[in-house]
Amino acid sequence: MLKKLELLLPPLPLTLGLCALIILAAMISPEPSINVPYSQIMAFVFWGLSAVFVLPAALSFIKAKTTVDPRVPEKSKQLVISGLYKISRNPMYVGFLCMIIGTGFFYTHIMAVIFAILFV
Secondary structure, three states, X not given: OHHHHHOOOXXXXXXXXXXXXXXXXXXXXXXXXXXOOOHHHHHHHHHHHHHHHHHHHHHHHHHOOOOOOOOOHHHOXXXXXXXXXXXXXXXXXXXXXXXXHHHHHHHOEOHHHHHHHHHO
């Protein structure tokens, strides 16, 4: 069952959906919120980290002329091992996680913690 869920949505729409659910949860039920000092600043830091990981990683795939969609590995034309992929196996997933965490910091809602764990 988990294997089917794993490939149901591409990572970017899944990430954006989880961020939307955090926003929705915060709008519908402001409690339980987490009191985090400098949460707005932390949100922008994590959103910035998200861009630092996702954009160069995606550009590496574009440069290699291969697919970024993990649901269709047969469309992969080459293994990307340059750029951030020299350091990390999954920099895009790190960036997507940073996006979820940043949204959690911005809205300070407990659901962000749950969604971040589920994403991982």
